[in-house]
Structures are given as C-alpha cells and as structure tokens.
Amino acid sequence: MDRLIQLRNRYLELTNQVLPELARQRNFPIKYNHCFGRIILDNLFGCCWYKVLNRKDGPAYKQLTPEQLEKAITIAESMITQPDEYTHRLNYNSLRWRKKV
Numbered sequence: 001m002d003r004l005i006q007l008r009n010r011y012l013e014l015t016n017q018v019l020p021e022l023a024r025q026r027n028f029p030i031k032y033n034h035c036f037g038r039i040i041l042d043n044l045f046g047c048c049w050y051k052v053l054n055r056k057d058g059p060a061y062k063q064l065t066p067e068q069l070e071k072a073i074t075i076a077e078s079m080i081t082q083p084d085e086y087t088h089r090l091n092y093n094s095l096r097w098r099k100k101v
Helices: 005-027 033-047 066-081 084-097
Strands: none
Touching: 005 033, 005 066, 033 066, 033 084, 066 084
16 A cells, blocks of 8 residues: 555544544543544644645645654654643643634
8 A cells, every 4th residue: 555545544543443442441631533633633734734735725634744744643652652731731732823712
C-alpha cells in the first residue's frame, strides 16, 4: 500500500476510533473525533490549522504532506502514552490560538 494512504489511514484510525474510545476511559477534556483533529492539527501548525490549510480544499488530513502526517500521528500517539495532562495542555494551546480562553 502507498505510504501516503497508510499514513492517512493511521491518522483516521487514531482520531476516529482510538482516541475517542480512550476518552471514555480517561480524563480527556474532549471526546469527539473532530475535537481530536482540531487539537492535533492546531498543535502541528502552532496555530489554528485553517490559517495554514484551506477548508475549501477538502479534508485537512488529505492536504497534509507525508511528513506532516507523521508528525500529526506522533502527536496523537503521545496523547495515548502521556498522562492526561498532556492532552489538556494540547487542548489549551488550541483554544488559546483560537482565542477561546
């Protein structure tokens, strides 16, 4: 299978299945797949992701380069392995960049 497709599939698996399921068991500040996507992409870019990617160009994950997808996957996997405070911190970063806190 093509590397880009593998990376996209892993990203989708993490954001749509693994992290939302884990959120039911842990003290995450969020629980929905789109929220995990927001947090991951905002922290990937260090700002609100749609300041970097065009929402009109289709799903954000399809606009990512293989290198960006690898970094996004690393962030998502860190949310699994790190204490819950890590996810809280990523969420706070995202909300701050969006001027929600």
